[in-house]
Amino acid sequence: MRQIVAIFTRSGGILVFLILEVICLSLVVTFNKDQREIYHNSRSIISDSMTHGWGEITQYWNLSAVNDSLSGVIAELKQQQDEAKFLKTIKQDSAKYSGEDYEQQYTYTSAKVVSNTINLPNNFLTLDRGIRDGINTRMGVFDNRGIIGIVIRSNDRYSQVMSILHRDSKISAKVSRLNAFGTLVWTSVGNPKLMELKYIPKHLNPKIGDIIQTSGASSYFPGGLPIGKIKEIEEDPQGGNFHSIKVELFNDLSTTQYVYIVNNLFKDDFKEIEEGNENE
Amino acid sequence: MNNTTITHSLRFIFLVFIQVLVFRQMTVGWGEFNYVHVMVYPLFILLLPIRIPDPLLIFLGFLIGMAIDIFYTSYGVHASATVFLAFLRPVVLKILTPRGGYNINHSPNIKNYGFVWFLIYSSSLLFFHFVFYFIVSVFTHVYWLEIVLRTISSFIVSYVIILLYVRIFNPRD
Incomplete structure (x- = not known):
């Protein structure tokens, strides 16, 4: 307890200053219209840019995972294309070919x-x-x-x-x-x-x-x-x-x-x- | 309650009164030209005894600032500036320590430490007070020129009035 008192007497000024300054500034942005608007605008700008910046960083972290999943998706899509398939029936009119006429020929990984x-x-x-x-x-x-x-x-x-x-x-x-x-x-x-x-x-x-x-x-x-x-x-x-x-x-x-x-x-x-x- | 306390309490009330009743009207009366804000109440902080503990000094700064804010309906703006002023006062006093040191029972005034010393002491603290006040009052760096102009013009006018006050009333303690 005596130590706490000693700390307070030594640096109590700074402590009280900081506490009162925080109280004052919160009063300023609570009760004054201009300052409140400026405060809220700046805060939203800062938080927006922070979320944005953070998003950009985490986007880079995820990039390799995204690449992995994308290449898997591409392989899947290549497989579904007609080029990967073999026409198993022959018809006179080529326009009539439907999915059932194709057989998977190529698979991709x-x-x-x-x-x-x-x-x-x-x-x-x-x-x-x-x-x-x-x-x-x-x-x-x-x-x-x-x-x-x-x-x-x-x-x-x-x-x-x-x-x-x-x-x-x-x-x-x-x-x-x-x-x-x-x-x-x-x-x-x-x-x-x-x-x-x-x-x-x-x-x-x-x-x-x-x-x-x-x-x-x-x-x-x-x-x-x-x-x-x-x-x-x-x-x-x-x-x-x-x-x-x-x-x-x-x-x-x-x-x-x-x-x-x-x-x-x-x-x-x-x-x-x-x-x-x-x-x- | 000793004599000193009563003196300072009376000064507190008096400064708040003339600030609100006289100088607030002056600012309002000038209408468009609102670059000059005359402030005499910081004198209360300046004239407090040297022996006063820092936390109490800062709290008294908060008190007079809030008292002014209540009349100006600008809660926190003056208070934050006076808290800052009270926080700086021990620092400035330390820098300006005269050769013989301070008598802790004294107040930092002309009678005790001379006119030049008081000039430097009060002007430097008052200047910081105005800078802080206008930063909080304008509250955006966009109008930095506004902050500078208001600070300088208000500082000069207020300072002259504060010197007049000190000359007229010549505070003792």
């Missing part, structure tokens, strides 16, 4: 890139989805702007993707304007933006700037996914019958974070018929 290389001659990515999520080998991987690679291994939780930046990677692609099929390979080691499209015959006339898409002629990717555009057309130095086309990729594999894994439900049928063809 969103995934996050866990690790990634681009600087080696053979590059791989690791994704955070595995067998538990229905991911298995021989599935295509792409993102919003281009293709990424093909799943080659997976365990319960993770799967490994052979990047398109791999010397053995061969992707069936087409020049969309000409509908000309070729094979996309990576020859420019060290440049993750540049690939080469082979086997476009000389009699076709691709132009610089033409869009390259997936052809749909493989079991990995549905047709029509964007890949890149023609940057340069060289004559084959060996004087062959094909153009040598440099393709600049739309996507940048060095910054890829969110990808979609596409599963072709018919790939076994496809493989069976293709391989049977070879065996003959």
Whole structure:
């Protein structure tokens, strides 16, 4: 008790000052019209801007969760599009096709890139989805702007993707304007933006700037996914019958974070018929 | 109740009276030109004895401020300024300590510490009082020029009147 008294006598002035000043100012904003209005306006401005600022901060905290859920939603939506489906009945009038005539051909799963290389001659990515999520080998991987690679291994939780930046990677692609099929390979080691499209015959006339898409002629990717555009057309130095086309990729594999894994439900049928063809 | 208490109580009542009956009318009478607010009541705080404890001093500041506010119907505006003035008084007194120190039974007035000392003491405290008063009364930084003009004009006029008061009544204690 004596200590409290001592504290009060030493700093009682400040204490009484603060208490009385608070009382005075609350009286000011309670009983004076002008001051009350100014006080309420300023308070609402301050609290508005604080809520706003706080909202912006928490928005950033939530951003990665939002991304995760959005990529899941996108995968879901891709699955519902007609492009992901297979027409199982054939009718004379195409306008009469309804939902029942389609069978799901492709399913999509969103995934996050866990690790990634681009600087080696053979590059791989690791994704955070595995067998538990229905991911298995021989599935295509792409993102919003281009293709990424093909799943080659997976365990319960993770799967490994052979990047398109791999010397053995061969992707069936087409020049969309000409509908000309070729094979996309990576020859420019060290440049993750540049690939080469082979086997476009000389009699076709691709132009610089033409869009390259997936052809749909493989079991990995549905047709029509964007890949890149023609940057340069060289004559084959060996004087062959094909153009040598440099393709600049739309996507940048060095910054890829969110990808979609596409599963072709018919790939076994496809493989069976293709391989049977070879065996003959 | 000793002599000092009665003197200061009477001064309290007298200052409130002339403030409300004379100087409030002056401000009102000037109509549009309301940059000058004459205030003499801070003199009550200025002339309180040096030995008075800080909490009591500040509380008396609150009391006279509220007394004025009741007549001005501006509850809290004058009181907050006088509380601030009372809070600053010990600080200013400490800064202005004369060579021989204070006699704690004295009041800080001309008789005890000389005219120049009182001039500095009262003008500095009064100035802070006016700054605080007009900040609370205008209550927004938007009219900062208003605050500055009112503070300066009111301060000059009030200060002259306070000096006249001190010259005429020449308070002793």
